[in-house]
Amino acid sequence: MTTPRTPSTQPRTPGGAGSGSRAAVLARVRAALRDVPATERPEDVPVSRDYRRSHLDDDPARRLAVLHENLVDYRASVHPATPGAVAATVARLLAERGSASCVVPPGLPEEWLAELGDGVEVLRDDPAGRPLGAERLDAVDAVLTGCAVAVAETGTIVLDASAGQGRRVLTLIPDHHVCVVRADQVVASVPQALAVLDPTRPLTWISGPSATSDIELDRVEGVHGPRRLDVILVHADGDAPPAP
Amino acid sequence: MPAFPTFPKAAREATGNAQLRHNLRKATGTIRGKRAAVVAELDDWAELRRAGKQIKERTLRHLDTYLEQVEAAVIAAGGTVHWAADAAEANRIVTDLVRATGERDVIKVKSMATQEIGLNEALAEAGITAYETDLAELIVQLGDDRPSHILVPAIHRNRSEVREIFRDRMGEWGRPAPDDLTDEPADLAAAARRHLRERFLSSKVAISGANFLVAETGTAVVVESEGNGRMCLTLPETLISVVGIEKIVPTWADLEVFLQLLPRSSTGERMNPYTSTWTGTTAADGAGDGPGTFHLVLLDNGRTDTLADTVGRQALRCIRCSACLNVCPVYERAGGHAYGSVYPGPIGAILTPQLRGTADPLDASLPYASSLCGACYEVCPVAIDIPEVLVHLRERVVQGDAEHPRAKGHLAERVAMRAARTLLDSPRLLGAAQRAGIATRRLHPGRLPGPGAAWTDTRDLPQFPDESFRDWWARRSAAGEGAPAAPAAPARPTPEAGQTPEAGNAPASGDTPSTTPTSAPEERK
Numbered sequence A: 001m002t003t004p005r006t007p008s009t010q011p012r013t014p015g016g017a018g019s020g021s022r023a024a025v026l027a028r029v030r031a032a033l034r035d036v037p038a039t040e041r042p043e044d045v046p047v048s049r050d051y052r053r054s055h056l057d058d059d060p061a062r063r064l065a066v067l068h069e070n071l072v073d074y075r076a077s078v079h080p081a082t083p084g085a086v087a088a089t090v091a092r093l094l095a096e097r098g099s100a101s102c103v104v105p106p107g108l109p110e111e112w113l114a115e116l117g118d119g120v121e122v123l124r125d126d127p128a129g130r131p132l133g134a135e136r137l138d139a140v141d142a143v144l145t146g147c148a149v150a151v152a153e154t155g156t157i158v159l160d161a162s163a164g165q166g167r168r169v170l171t172l173i174p175d176h177h178v179c180v181v182r183a184d185q186v187v188a189s190v191p192q193a194l195a196v197l198d199p200t201r202p203l204t205w206i207s208g209p210s211a212t213s214d215i216e217l218d219r220v221e222g223v224h225g226p227r228r229l230d231v232i233l234v235h236a237d238g239d240a241p242p243a244p
Numbered sequence B: 001m002p003a004f005p006t007f008p009k010a011a012r013e014a015t016g017n018a019q020l021r022h023n024l025r026k027a028t029g030t031i032r033g034k035r036a037a038v039v040a041e042l043d044d045w046a047e048l049r050r051a052g053k054q055i056k057e058r059t060l061r062h063l064d065t066y067l068e069q070v071e072a073a074v075i076a077a078g079g080t081v082h083w084a085a086d087a088a089e090a091n092r093i094v095t096d097l098v099r100a101t102g103e104r105d106v107i108k109v110k111s112m113a114t115q116e117i118g119l120n121e122a123l124a125e126a127g128i129t130a131y132e133t134d135l136a137e138l139i140v141q142l143g144d145d146r147p148s149h150i151l152v153p154a155i156h157r158n159r160s161e162v163r164e165i166f167r168d169r170m171g172e173w174g175r176p177a178p179d180d181l182t183d184e185p186a187d188l189a190a191a192a193r194r195h196l197r198e199r200f201l202s203s204k205v206a207i208s209g210a211n212f213l214v215a216e217t218g219t220a221v222v223v224e225s226e227g228n229g230r231m232c233l234t235l236p237e238t239l240i241s242v243v244g245i246e247k248i249v250p251t252w253a254d255l256e257v258f259l260q261l262l263p264r265s266s267t268g269e270r271m272n273p274y275t276s277t278w279t280g281t282t283a284a285d286g287a288g289d290g291p292g293t294f295h296l297v298l299l300d301n302g303r304t305d306t307l308a309d310t311v312g313r314q315a316l317r318c319i320r321c322s323a324c325l326n327v328c329p330v331y332e333r334a335g336g337h338a339y340g341s342v343y344p345g346p347i348g349a350i351l352t353p354q355l356r357g358t359a360d361p362l363d364a365s366l367p368y369a370s371s372l373c374g375a376c377y378e379v380c381p382v383a384i385d386i387p388e389v390l391v392h393l394r395e396r397v398v399q400g401d402a403e404h405p406r407a408k409g410h411l412a413e414r415v416a417m418r419a420a421r422t423l424l425d426s427p428r429l430l431g432a433a434q435r436a437g438i439a440t441r442r443l444h445p446g447r448l449p450g451p452g453a454a455w456t457d458t459r460d461l462p463q464f465p466d467e468s469f470r471d472w473w474a475r476r477s478a479a480g481e482g483a484p485a486a487p488a489a490p491a492r493p494t495p496e497a498g499q500t501p502e503a504g505n506a507p508a509s510g511d512t513p514s515t516t517p518t519s520a521p522e523e524r525k
């Protein structure tokens, strides 16, 4: 290529100094688009939005059931619970997996920890004060969080690092992730999820535990992220637990 | 990049490799089936596909606007934006950025763009080691190998090969493989986990690509399965993302289309295990969540040349799902290495010659690496008419093209066509050539020498008949019929590239979606 340019690694602002290749690339883009009429605006290029906003009926019970089914299909474990039973379920899951230590983010409802026995060490992450280092987290067995939203159609849980979810690193390093999903956080579809999420927050979408199919296409769970994902699905008292 | 053989030569070697063919057949067949099942779950797939195509079309037709928009958004979110006209410049920018941190090691998320520009090699020259963290890329890197598939780059390796590579090479790169390593995939994955964990926890700089870049918000998106992407995007202090300028989507809401199209087309899942999005730096919220320094390198490297071709432009819609590879009969037999590019399969056959030009014989051979069966177009989630672009590029290769000076023309083919024209124009010469061909036919090799070799590498040379049609006609009419007419269908005098009888599935000309967005052809329903 023969385009003259000024090698520069300095931060550039639009139109600022040292923007050699910026100008060159933009000029090439404009030259390449000679066929586009000068009067055409982006909105003039049609985009039909006649795809569905959701593939499910607007039935909350059905939404929960589909979420449950799809989570299980992606080898997460799902545990329906009433609000009053969350603490007992958390304690049971940590015990079942032999998780002796558990990290929790700030803003997590205290009552979820109420039934943990003395055998479980609870570490509290304090991002503003003394955040836990990666090395420390590497020695922790489990993490307990809430979520921002869950997508039924795809079996996905989305974390946005707000209260009760914490920094992304918390759900990344420990091997066992227990995630509490309230029924009112469940949406049907990807379009509905994006509509309620804030793009300026760091988002992590999780669909089942870490997995790879790189060796002869055999699916293996847990290469680098948590190898176990337990989802506690909380429906309101009195509602029937969702059945897949 | 090493010098690659032309597609036909590489394909001939690959098709002789029974293990490779077996692995590929199994892989492509499995993924194909999963894809079909999850696509069938959505009864609005055709509408999603059309929207995906149209959003990308809108972006490409106004790419300058969106590039400026994404730049402003990233800067506003605390990031730094760099522009790279070509591979050398991108490599220089990244190398300088890494040097400025004082680090000698970087961890990498699998990224086609950084493979395209040969970043690892450039960093190595500068004394910086880049560690690939995707399991398949790790296998490729430890094995001194090249990726062969977009999605499953080490699919040409079987489990015992992987075990050998891990045992022999892991120790040179970091934590060695355990002595009792078996060839069970779970065991191999566990070895990779242990090998890479200390690397993740100690690295200060990560390099990634992005699947999407949202113009409106400056948000970058990485879609993955293993968690290595999350590791790279979360743990290091500095993140450098190298992103092709075609990866932009205009708005946050547009992701609703692509986050449905991509995983279902790619791995055949409703959603991939992990998707991470980040907007600039995350230091601003005080949580120290993710990189404190973020550099975005916007990469051209031939993309604007591709954009300039109103037919070929549609290749820039590609979201690298690899669905077209998995349905391609040529890819299934030849394997990814034969394409001599990080972009294999049907998309590679149209993207590589456009990004790199067709001056190189390998790149000029790529538009022929297809049967034009059209299966790739059927599965493409953004409806890229790959057969149309293939045919278009073949024209460019044959003729050379003043508009695209990088397309020098396919020399062997032009020579052959000229020879053929001379022969066909002269009944006397043609007759002599045919008779010479017949007389020497016992001596004919199975393969042609010289510039014709590429053609016979993937085809058997047709047998000459015992007698030419002209001679047969002349003999028959010698009985009193008078002078015979010139034969209508002469034997092919010089079999050459491009003269293959093809199943005609090329779309009608005039069906050029990228030039006429308002009169797009009917979508698959």
Ligand code: SF4
Binding pocket: B265, B317, B318, B319, B320, B321, B322, B323, B324, B325, B347, B376, B379, B380, B381, B382, B383, B384
């Ligand atoms: S060309 Fe289409 S099918 Fe092929 S990788 Fe790109 S988006 Fe997927």
